[in-house]
Amino acid sequence: MSEHEQHQGRERPVTVEQIAAAMAALGMYQGRNTSAEHAAQAARLGGADAYRVRMVNALLGVVQTEVALADAVDLDIDARHTAWEQQLTAAGWAG
Numbered sequence: 001m002s003e004h005e006q007h008q009g010r011e012r013p014v015t016v017e018q019i020a021a022a023m024a025a026l027g028m029y030q031g032r033n034t035s036a037e038h039a040a041q042a043a044r045l046g047g048a049d050a051y052r053v054r055m056v057n058a059l060l061g062v063v064q065t066e067v068a069l070a071d072a073v074d075l076d077i078d079a080r081h082t083a084w085e086q087q088l089t090a091a092g093w094a095g
Contacts (some may be wrong), residue, residue, distance in 0.1 A: 016042075019055040074076045 016038045023029035031037050043049035075083070087092040 008084070016048075016055050019052070019059050020071050023055075023059055023062060026062055028058075036090070 002038060016034055017035070020029050020031060020033045020038070024031075024033065038051070042048045045054060046053045070083070
């Protein structure tokens with residue numbers, strides 16, 4: 001089974017606590033990351049699914065900003081392609 005199939009077959013998505021922890025590690029989340037904090041936000045935003053989707057997309061935005069900054073670094077074409085291949089590998093799509 002490929003890595004992509006393993007990710008797709010995951011029984012549960014990551015939790016909002018895990019998403020917030022990833023954002024905090026990148027310096028982009030200042031919440032307390034408690035279950036009560038997340039429950040309050042979920043209630044405010046229309047439910048747990050709506051909140052999780054919003055958090056995942058916020059994390060994606062943070063990562064896309066970092067990618068834009070990284071892509072501005074002067075690399076030779078082989079190094080650039082190797083870096084892009086890493087993205088595919090992490091997503092489970094590398095060949």
